[in-house]
Amino acid sequence: MPHKEGSLEAPTRSALDWRTDAFYDQAAIDRELARVFDLCAGCRRCVSLCGAFPTLFDLVDETDSFEAHDIDKRAYSKVVDQCYLCDLCYMTKCPYVPPHAWGVDFPHLMLRAKAAKYKRGEVALRDKVLSNTDALGRLAGIPVVTQTINAIHRTKTMRGAVESALGVDKEAWLPEFAPRKFRRAAKRSPELPVRDGELTPGKVAIYATCYVNFNEPGIGHDLLALLAHNDIPYVLVASEACCGMPLLEQGDLDGVAAKKDENIPVLAHYAREGYALMAAIPSCVLMYKHELPLMFPEDEDVRAVSAAFWDPFEYFVSRHRDALLKTDFKQALGKVSYHVPCHGRVQNLGRKTFEALSLIPGTEVKVVERCSGHAGTFGVKKEFHRTAMKIGEPVFKAMAEGEPAFIASDCQLAGHHIEQGIDESGLAKAALAHPLTLLRKAYGI
Structure with a gap:
């Protein structure tokens, strides 16, 4: 498409010519x-x-x-x-x-x-460590290592040592590692009821993501419970590695390509079998839907995976519009301050999480659309942490305003960053819960 001065068309993007x-x-x-x-x-x-x-x-x-x-x-x-x-x-x-x-x-x-x-090799050891989520997850899979890492996270003296050694700010919130990985503990899809001789349409293949698998498996269990409650059959993809987003943010494009070679053949199989692919972390969804197609525009498997990938709330709202989502909610949530993460906004999904939570009677959802400042590994680095907190200040204030019962973001890293900002600012506290957790709570399941 030729460039047009003063065009009112939506932004267009060229593929990355990164292999030259x-x-x-x-x-x-x-x-x-x-x-x-x-x-x-x-x-x-x-x-x-x-x-x-x-x-x-x-x-x-x-x-x-x-x-x-x-x-x-x-x-x-x-x-x-x-x-x-x-x-x-x-x-x-x-x-x-x-x-x-x-x-x-x-x-x-x-x-x-x-x-x-x-x-050129001009990258700090810290950046290589923080972006290698697969290696960190495998290491943390050893129980004694998990306990040690989590103890370090909770100890100010040790955090100071980590700051000196790696440049990870001692004041920044860091995720702990779960004692049991999500993929190991995930429940199998239940037997589904037959309606008029056919199963409820739709089936989902879950890409767990590093964060859900290693750090907060409860988010993944909430997603599975929501799918089961709505009679949606699901499987976990047979194998998975990091999506590559942490590597992309460091400029390690060869590393991204290596992760793509691990993941795409597996995911493409499910896409071609008619599964909707789904992940609970917006950055991972963005990687498969938009970033990898720009890096590998000629790859048919990449295009198939991109077309099949869904954000969970995008999927739930789509089913609701087809009268396939249950609305048998049992518990009101009251006031909820919901933050739209950057990697959700740039997918042009609209406010799907807001739409889904607004279906719950007795629930008032306030939407905050502004960057929280966390931005993956950026917000935990010594040289950038205070900048990340400054960027997030308007979000912290907006999220705490009105004394909500819950604060939530589809990006749980942003959610914790906001929680820390609210706490440091002395604003009224509210419980942090992922939107999937809130939806499950409303169903009472």
Whole structure:
């Protein structure tokens, strides 16, 4: 599609040409950074989104000319490091994205710069450790290791040592590891009732995700209980590895490709067997629905998986519209402050979680649509944690307003970050619960 100046069309995106040498050419990257930074400095609409734009504008204002092209190229990395690839500037703010003639794709340019840096080996040990969720999960599967890691998380002295050694902020919330993995304990799909000679339509294949499998398996058990209650047959996919999103955020594109080679053949089998693929973590859904197709546009299996992948509440609302979702709720939830995570917003799903929770009688759902600041591993790093808390301040206040009974986010990492921000700000506390947990609670199952 040709670029159009002043187009009112939805943003379009080109595939990532990441397997060419030109993609990693630092001189070419610097030229594109200079061009895009000039455009951003003249617009400044994205100043409130994250730390990347204020950092850029400060660099511009420190030049003698007040022009972005006069920034010392050695300072470009300060902007790149502040970007955590939430995509909100591209999807919600920037007026110059394709098909506009200027063709600005700020997040993918930041990804290209991160990838070149990673290719040169300029990456901290901490970043490699935090992004290797499979290795961390396997290590934590050893009971004594799990107990030790969790004890370290709870001990200020040990957290200080971890901060010194790895640069993980001692004040940042960190997830504990569950004593029993979700995939080991998951219940099998129950025998389903027959209606007019046929099973209720629809079947689901669950991709557990690293976080649900290793850290909070209760979210996965809640999802299975909801599927069973609604007579939806399910299976857990036969095997799985990390989706690759933590690696993508570091610029490790070869690592992403390796995870894709592990996961896609397995998931494509279920997609072609007519299963709806589902994961309870928005970042994982985003990876399969959007990011991998941009990295592997020619791969038919990737396209099949993308087409079959669903967010849980997207799926439940779709069934409700077909009169297939039960509404036999037994418990009101009262006031719920619900946060829409960035990786949910950029999928253009709409407010599906809000729609589902609003079906519950005696439940008032307030929606907060703004970045919490956590952004995966970004919010736990020593050099960025306070920035992450500052970005989240408006969210903390909005979520606590009105003294809700519950606060919730589809991204449980964001939920914990918000909970910490509310606590540190001295705002009225509310119970943190994943939206799937809340829906299960309302059903009374």
